[in-house]
Amino acid sequence: MALVQCDNISIAYEGQTVVYDLSFEIHQGDYLCIVGENGSGKSTLVKSLIGLKSPSKGKIILNDGLRQNEIGYLPQQNDVQKDFPASVYEVVLSGRLNSRGFRPFYTAGDKKAAKENMQLLGIERLGKNCFRDLSGGQKQRVLLARALCATKKLLLLDEPVTGLDPIVTAEFYQLIKEVNEKSKIAVVMVSHDIESAVRDASHILHLQETALFFGTTEDYRKSPVGRQFIKSGQIQPEAEKTAGGERS
Amino acid sequence: MIHTIVEMLSYPFMVRAFTVGILVSLCSALLGVSLVLKRYSMIGDGLSHVGFGALAVAAALNAAPLAVAIPVVVVAAVLLLRVSDSSKMKGDAAIALISTSALAVGVMVISMTTGMNTDVYNYMFGSILAMSSEDVEMSVMLSVIVLALYIFFYNKIFAITFDETFAQATGVRANLYNTLIAVLTAVTIVLGMRMMGTLLISSLIIFPALTSMRICKTFRSVILNSAILSVVCFCIGISVSYFFATPAGASVVVVNLAMLAVYTIIGLIKEKRKICR
Numbered sequence: 001m002a003l004v005q006c007d008n009i010s011i012a013y014e015g016q017t018v019v020y021d022l023s024f025e026i027h028q029g030d031y032l033c034i035v036g037e038n039g040s041g042k043s044t045l046v047k048s049l050i051g052l053k054s055p056s057k058g059k060i061i062l063n064d065g066l067r068q069n070e071i072g073y074l075p076q077q078n079d080v081q082k083d084f085p086a087s088v089y090e091v092v093l094s095g096r097l098n099s100r101g102f103r104p105f106y107t108a109g110d111k112k113a114a115k116e117n118m119q120l121l122g123i124e125r126l127g128k129n130c131f132r133d134l135s136g137g138q139k140q141r142v143l144l145a146r147a148l149c150a151t152k153k154l155l156l157l158d159e160p161v162t163g164l165d166p167i168v169t170a171e172f173y174q175l176i177k178e179v180n181e182k183s184k185i186a187v188v189m190v191s192h193d194i195e196s197a198v199r200d201a202s203h204i205l206h207l208q209e210t211a212l213f214f215g216t217t218e219d220y221r222k223s224p225v226g227r228q229f230i231k232s233g234q235i236q237p238e239a240e241k242t243a244g245g246e247r248s
Numbered sequence: 249m250i251h252t253i254v255e256m257l258s259y260p261f262m263v264r265a266f267t268v269g270i271l272v273s274l275c276s277a278l279l280g281v282s283l284v285l286k287r288y289s290m291i292g293d294g295l296s297h298v299g300f301g302a303l304a305v306a307a308a309l310n311a312a313p314l315a316v317a318i319p320v321v322v323v324a325a326v327l328l329l330r331v332s333d334s335s336k337m338k339g340d341a342a343i344a345l346i347s348t349s350a351l352a353v354g355v356m357v358i359s360m361t362t363g364m365n366t367d368v369y370n371y372m373f374g375s376i377l378a379m380s381s382e383d384v385e386m387s388v389m390l391s392v393i394v395l396a397l398y399i400f401f402y403n404k405i406f407a408i409t410f411d412e413t414f415a416q417a418t419g420v421r422a423n424l425y426n427t428l429i430a431v432l433t434a435v436t437i438v439l440g441m442r443m444m445g446t447l448l449i450s451s452l453i454i455f456p457a458l459t460s461m462r463i464c465k466t467f468r469s470v471i472l473n474s475a476i477l478s479v480v481c482f483c484i485g486i487s488v489s490y491f492f493a494t495p496a497g498a499s500v501v502v503v504n505l506a507m508l509a510v511y512t513i514i515g516l517i518k519e520k521r522k523i524c525r
Contacts (some may be wrong), residue, residue, distance in 0.1 A: 050417035069419025075411065084285060084410055087466035094407045098418035104400045130465035150418050 001063045002027050003154060003186055004049070009058035011044050017056070017209075018044045024205050024214045028064065028153065029184045031177070033197035035229070036207035042190045045207065046158050049188070064153065069098040072151030072185075074143050076158050081139075082132060088142050089127040092118055095149030117145040121175065137168035141175070148179070155179070157189040169193075173200055194230055256490055264379040265443060265496070269482050271391035272440035273452060277478035278398050279433050280453035281460075281471055282409045291328055291430070292450035294343035295437045298324040300371055300446040301350035301357075302438075308361040314386055317438045324350075325434035329426055351446075374445030374497030376489055387439045394432045401425065406467055445497035452478065455504035462508075462515035481507055 002025035011019040019041040026032055036042050047053040048060060051068045062068060072095070095117075096110040118124045121141045126134065131142065140160055147155055157176070161169040177200050180187045191197050197204065197217075204220040206213040212225050220226035256262050276292075283289055299321045306316035324346065331342040358368055370378060379387070398405070407415040408422045416422045433453070441449040456474035464470040485500030492499075 050413075052413070052416055069417070071417060073414055073417040075413045075417075078411065078413070081410065083461075085461050085464055085467060085470045086406070086410055087468075090406065090467050091410065094403070094410065094415075095418070097403060097407050097415070097420055100403070104403060106403065128466075133465075146414070 003030075003062070003064050003066055005061040005063065007058055007061070009048070009055040009060060011041070011048050011053060012056040013044070019048075019207070019209055020057075021210050022207075024211060026154070026186050026188060026203075028186055029180070030203055031180050031187045031201045032189070032203040032205060033201035034188065034190045034205045034207055035192070035194055035197055036212075040207045041209050042207055043158070046156065046190055049156055066153050070151050070153065072147035072149075072155045074140070074147045074155070074157045074160055076162065077139070084132055086131045087127065088118070088123060088129050088131060088134070089114065091131050091142055092145045092149060095146035098150050114145075114149055117148045120148070120179075121145045135168075136164050137172060140164065140172055144175070144179075148185075151185065154186045154188065157187065159190050159192065161191075161193065169196075176200070198226075198230060252491075253487075256487065260381075261377055261379070262486075262490060264381065264384045265376040265486055266483070268379050268384055268387040268391075268439065269443055269486055270479050271388060271395075272436060272443075273456075273478040273482040274475055275391050275394045275398070275432070275436040276440060276449075276452040277456040277474040278395070278471060279429060279436060280455075280457040280478075281467075281474055282405055282429055283433065283453055284457040284461075285409050288329075289450070289454050290340060290343050291325070292433060292437060292453040294328055294347040295321050295325055295434055296441050296446045296449045297347035297354075298350040299438050299441050299449075301354035303371060303442070304354035304357045308357050312382075313442070314383060314438065318390075318435060321434040321438050322431050325430040326427055329430045370445075371442065372445050372447055373495040374441075374443050374448060376443065376486060376496045378442035378496075383442075390435050390439060394436060397428065397432060401428065402471075405429065410467075443496055444500065445495065448497035448501050451497075451501045451504060452482075455501070455508060456481070459504070459508045459511045462511040463518060477507060 004026040006022055006024050009019070009022050010017055022045070024032075034042055034045065044053065048055055050071055050073050093106060093110065093114040096106060096113060099110065100106070115124065118127060121144060123138065123141050123145060126138065126142070131139065134142065144157075144160075147157075155176075160176075161172055164172060173196050176187060176189070179185055189197075189201070198221060201217050203215065204213060204217055204226070205211060206220070206225060206229065213220055213223055215223075221230070257266070280292075283291060299317050302317040302320040303313050306313045309316070328343060328346060355368075404415070404420055404425055407420055408425050412422050437449055437453075440452060444452060456478040457470070459477055460470045460473040464473050481503045482500055485503040486496055488494060488503065489496040489499040
C-alpha cells in the first residue's frame with residue numbers, strides 16, 4: 001500500500017485554484033523529486049502534505065500507520081534562525097516533540113534518539129555549538145537530523161540546498177541518498193536542480209499546476225516533457241527565491 | 249550596608265514592591281526571550297499603553313484597577329497577535345495605532361475626571377508606592393501561574409519560537425501557544441506597569457533577553473541568564489529608587505542599560521579571543 005496517496009486533489013487559496021487534479025503516490029523507500037517552474041504550486045503542495053493547508057477538493061491519504069505529525073519536514077530557512085541562540089542539540093531534540101503529545105518533558109529515549117541521529121549525520125561533535133555560528137551546510141545537517149527525529153517513514157525536504165556551495169550541495173545530496181537507501185525512509189524533495197533530481201531520485205513529479213508528468217525517473221528521461229526540461233537545465237534558482245509562490 | 253538594607257525592608261511598601269517586582273521581572277524575562285526572537289518586542293510597549301488606558305478608565309469608574317485592566321489588555325494582546333499575522337495591516341503600524349489610541353483615551357478620561365496630577369505621573373514613570381496589599385496577593389497568584397505554564401510548555405515554546413512551520417508540521421498547535429504567550433505577556437505587563445510605569449515596562453521584557461543573547465549560546469542558558477539578570481537588575485534598580493528617590497521604572501531601566509553595556513563588551517572580547525585563537 002502507498003505511504004501517501006493523492007487522488008485528484010485540488011488546492012486553492014481564497015477561491016483561487018493553485019493546484020488542480022493532481023494524483024500521485026509515494027511508497028516506502030521511494031525517492032521522489034518534485035520539479036517545476038516558478039509558481040507551479042510546489043510550495044503549496046508541500047504545505048498540504050504537512051497538513052498546514054487542506055485540499056479544497058480530494059484528500060491526501062496517509063497509510064501504513066504514517067500519522068500526519070510524523071512527517072520529517074525540512075523547511076526553507078527563515079529569518080528568525082539567523083541570530084537564534086540555540087545549541088545544535090536543542091534544535092535536534094525539538095524534532096521529538098511530536099512523540100510527546102501533551103506530556104511536557106523529554107525522556108531519556110528522546111535524548112538517545114536525538115544523539116543517534118546526530119551521529120548518523122556526522123554532527124555529534126557540534127552538539128554544544130550555537131546554531132547561528134554554523135556554516136550553511138552544517139545548519140542543513142542539523143535540520144535534517146531534527147527531521148529524522150520526527151519520522152521513521154517519510155522525509156519532506158523543501159529546496160534544501162538553496163544557498164549552499166557546489167561541494168556542500170553534492171555532500172548533502174549524497175547524505176540524503178544514504179539515508180534513503182540505508183534506512184528505507186521515503187524522501188520527497190522539492191528541487192530546482194533537475195540534473196541531480198534525475199540522477200538521485202527514483203520517481204519524478206513534474207508540477208505545473210497539475211502533474212505534467214508523474215512516474216519513474218527512467219520514464220521521465222524518455223518522455224517529451226522530461227527531455228525538454230532536462231535540456232533546458234537548471235531554472236534560475238535565485239529568481240525562485242523571491243517569486244517562489246510563497247502565498248502565506 | 250546591611251543596616252540600610254534591613255531598614256529599607258522594614259517598610260511594608262518596600263517589601264510589597266520587592267515581592268511583586270521580583271516575580272514580574274522573572275515572568276517578563278522568560279516571555280521576553282520568545283518575544284524578542286519572534287520579532288514581537290513592540291507588543292509589550294503597545295500593551296502597556298492599552299493598560300494605561302484601562303487603568304485610567306478603572307480609576308474614573310472607581311473599580312478595582314487590576315480587575316479591569318487584565319481582561320482589557322488580554323483582549324488587546326490576542327487582537328494584536330491576530331493583526332500581526334494577517335498581512336492586511338503591518339504589525340508595527342497596528343501596534344502604534346492601538347497603543348496611541350489607548351493612551352489618548354486614557355489621558356482624556358483622566359483629564360475629564362481627576363485632572364492631570366501626580367497619579368498620572370506615577371502611571372507613566374512608575375512608583376514604588378504603587379502596590380496595595382490586595383494587589384500583592386493577586387500579583388503573586390498570577391505570576392506563579394505564568395511561571396508554571398511557562399515551565400510546563402517550555403519545550404513547545406522553544407519549538408514554535410525557533411521554527412513555527414516545522415512545529416506545526418509535527419503537530420504543535422502554534423496558534424494556541426502564540427496566543428498563550430500573548431496572554432501571559434498581557435498579564436505580566438499589567439502586573440508590572442504601575443510600578444515600572446507605562447513608558448518603561450516593555451524594557452523589562454526586552455532588556456534581559458537582548459543582554460543575555462550577547463554571550464549565551466543555548467536557548468536554555470539565555471532563558472536562565474535572563475531570569476537571573478532581570479531579578480538582579482530589578483533589585484538594584486528599586487534600591488536606587490529608594491535611596492535616591494528616583495522613579496522606580498527609570499531606575500530599573502538604567503541598571504538594565506548598564507548591564508547591557510557590560511554584556512556587550514564581554515561578548516565582543518569573547519569574539520575577539522575566538523578570532524585570535
